Amino acid sequence: MKVLEESFSPLAGIDAIVIGASAGGVEALNQLLPALPAGFRPAVLVVVHVRADSPSLLPELFAARCRLPVVEPDDKATITGGTIYLAPPGYHMLVEPDGTISLSVDPPVRFSRPSVDVLFESAALCFGDALLGIVLSGANDDGARGLAAIRNAGGRCWVQDPQTASSTAMPLGAIARGGVHDVLTLDAMAARLRGIGQGSAT
Numbered sequence: 001m002k003v004l005e006e007s008f009s010p011l012a013g014i015d016a017i018v019i020g021a022s023a024g025g026v027e028a029l030n031q032l033l034p035a036l037p038a039g040f041r042p043a044v045l046v047v048v049h050v051r052a053d054s055p056s057l058l059p060e061l062f063a064a065r066c067r068l069p070v071v072e073p074d075d076k077a078t079i080t081g082g083t084i085y086l087a088p089p090g091y092h093m094l095v096e097p098d099g100t101i102s103l104s105v106d107p108p109v110r111f112s113r114p115s116v117d118v119l120f121e122s123a124a125l126c127f128g129d130a131l132l133g134i135v136l137s138g139a140n141d142d143g144a145r146g147l148a149a150i151r152n153a154g155g156r157c158w159v160q161d162p163q164t165a166s167s168t169a170m171p172l173g174a175i176a177r178g179g180v181h182d183v184l185t186l187d188a189m190a191a192r193l194r195g196i197g198q199g200s201a202t
Helices: 024-035 058-063 116-130 146-150 168-178 186-197
Strands: 015-019 045-050 083-086 093-096 101-104 129-137 156-160 183-184
Touching: 015 024, 015 116, 015 146, 015 186, 024 045, 024 058, 024 186, 045 093, 045 116, 058 083, 093 116, 116 129, 116 146, 129 146, 146 156, 146 168, 156 168, 156 186, 183 186
Parallel strands: 015 045, 015 129, 045 083, 129 156, 156 183
Antiparallel strands: 093 101
16 A cells, blocks of 8 residues: 655644554554654644553553653543643543543443544544544554544544554554545654644645
């Protein structure tokens, strides 16, 4: 599969980034999140499919490796730029119109709670064309509908190149749904994200 890199992607106006991952996604996040520079402007909200019956170790893992603060948010937490928010195990994480985070125990979506689709769709309603959505490695098609919603709202949509993903189902599902602007390697994503943090369009 050819890796697409659109040089005209309008990234300077991005206020928030939403990222979805499942199987193999922690490794991908471990390449992307530590690449974000200190002073990075957008908020970053992340859903990783994790077991609900035990505390997640991801906040501590990424806090030790990232230049930005990493938190597992409480319900009604205000979204702040330059902060990485990780969805707590067993809760859907949604973006509310007032710029806060809502945690929900509604039934799983696409067999998952937290659900990538739930985060992406709610963020698209809130941020519109100031949103970037990213789908990484994963073993189901969660995120495909949400990424299409982001595109329909005017946001930008990236997918990890399936040839580089440990599990290809999530990237391929998003591509098949038709909501993707760019299919990128993790190195290319990291470079573009650093450009957003510096206020430039790639």
